[in-house]
Amino acid sequence: MASYSFLVIEDSPTMRQLIRFALNRIPGAAVIEASDGVDGLKKLSSNKVDLILTDINMPIMDGLKLVNLVRSNDSYKAIPIVIITTEGAQEARERAMALGADAYITKPIQSTSLLSTVKELLDL
Amino acid sequence: MSDSEKTDQEKKSGIFEKGEEFLEMFRKGQEFTHDLLRENERLRYRVAQLEENLKQKLEAPDSGPRDAGSEDAAGKIARYEKRLAELEARLKEMEAENVDFAQRYIDVEEQNNNLANLYVASYQLHSTLDYEDVLQIILEIIINLIGAETFAIYLLDEKTGILSPEAAEGISRDQIPSVKIGEGVIGSAAQSNQSYFNENPHQDLKKRFSDPLVCIPLTIKDDVIGVITLYKLLQQKERFAPVDFELFTLLAGHAATAIFSSRLFTESKRKLTTFQGFLDLLSQ
Structure with a gap:
């Protein structure tokens, strides 16, 4: 059975747990958690990651900076990135997509919507 | 009788002979035409009979004498038609069930999502x-x-x-x-x-x-x-x-x-x- 590794970068433990709950419904899913952008990049360098899910508003390094760094790195630039954020404004969405995000989901999330986005990006 | 009278007599006798021949041919032609008309009449009657028989068979497929082959074919058609009707009814039932299952799936997913939210909220509140x-x-x-x-x-x-x-x-x-x-x-x-x-x-x-x-x-x-x-x-x-x-x-x-x-x-x-x-x- 194919296994997938997800990196969840989110400062809220509540959201991390909720996203983990949703992702665990994918058979063979492994979830790695990080609490900010810098922590996320560390975990990215030490793990094989198939997809990144990140918040925007986080301490130390925000999600947009993280997207920018991931997309400018040859080793990681092909990894799909899903933004999960409270920012519902169209400009915020356009900015994230312009930086290289593959999908943009606003909070509060629906696990079905999150799962269908992830499955679509991974061709599951 | 002069030569000219003799010649006229011969000509008249030749004309009569030709006339007789022509008349004979005409009589034969008339007989042939009558024969043709009778045959035509007979065949038309036969065609009408056959058409009538066919019409009766088509109008009343379950009655009347049939041969074994047509009996068997008609039975097969009837069975297939019955099976087709059953399958169509089953298909309709399955389509209705499908819609019902799809709606239930959406409901279950929503409940699942809600329970996950409640569980996470409760878990986090008592985690510290x-x-x-x-x-x-x-x-x-x-x-x-x-x-x-x-x-x-x-x-x-x-x-x-x-x-x-x-x-x-x-x-x-x-x-x-x-x-x-x-x-x-x-x-x-x-x-x-x-x-x-x-x-x-x-x-x-x-x-x-x-x-x-x-x-x-x-x-x-x-x-x-x-x-x-x-x-x-x-x-x-x-x-x-x-x-x-x-x-x-x-x-x-x-x-x-x-x-x-x-x-x-x-x-x-x-x-x-x-x-x-x-x-x-x-x-x-």
Whole structure:
């Protein structure tokens, strides 16, 4: 059975747990958690990651900076990135997509919507 | 008889012979024509008979004499038609079942999502005994699971009867006025221990501080220890979902016990540290 590794970068433990709950419904899913952008990049360098899910508003390094760094790195630039954020404004969405995000989901999330986005990006 | 008369006589006799021949041919032609007309009449009658037979067979397929082959074919057609009708009826049933299952799947997924939200909220609320962490978790639940942008957590001072903002999001705590229990929408919600939902909120955010979108009293049994007030939802959150009301109910009870127990624990810890320091002084 194919296994997938997800990196969840989110400062809220509540959201991390909720996203983990949703992702665990994918058979063979492994979830790695990080609490900010810098922590996320560390975990990215030490793990094989198939997809990144990140918040925007986080301490130390925000999600947009993280997207920018991931997309400018040859080793990681092909990894799909899903933004999960409270920012519902169209400009915020356009900015994230312009930086290289593959999908943009606003909070509060629906696990079905999150799962269908992830499955679509991974061709599951 | 002269030669010319002789020649005329011969010519006349030749004409008569030709006439006789022609007449004979005409009679034969007439007979042949009559034969043809009779044959034509006979064949037309036969065609009419055959057409009549065919018509009768087509009009009454189940009656009348048939040969074994046509009997067998007709039986097969009837059986196939019956089977086809059965299959069509079954297909309709299955399509209806399919629609029903799809709707049930959507319902189950929604319930699943709601249960996950409630479980995570409950788990997180009781995951720590640190007072500040508990307040932070309540804020996170309201932002991330309910989708509120501006809100506050009021706690009641039992001695003064004043509800004061203890934590807030989207606005500074200093900008939110304290409220006396029993006064205004927030004070009344706390006194009556009844949740308040405003269906026609003010457009002006400042006016919502005295008349919020939602007031949820935080209670332990029948004792109100505070109120959660929501002033504004996130841009993408148009209205409350059914799970939000479940979350309000959960917050009303679980957030209250989590706040109360963490506050007791923090105070006990502080007192323990003080006593420990005092004992250390005495033992020196």
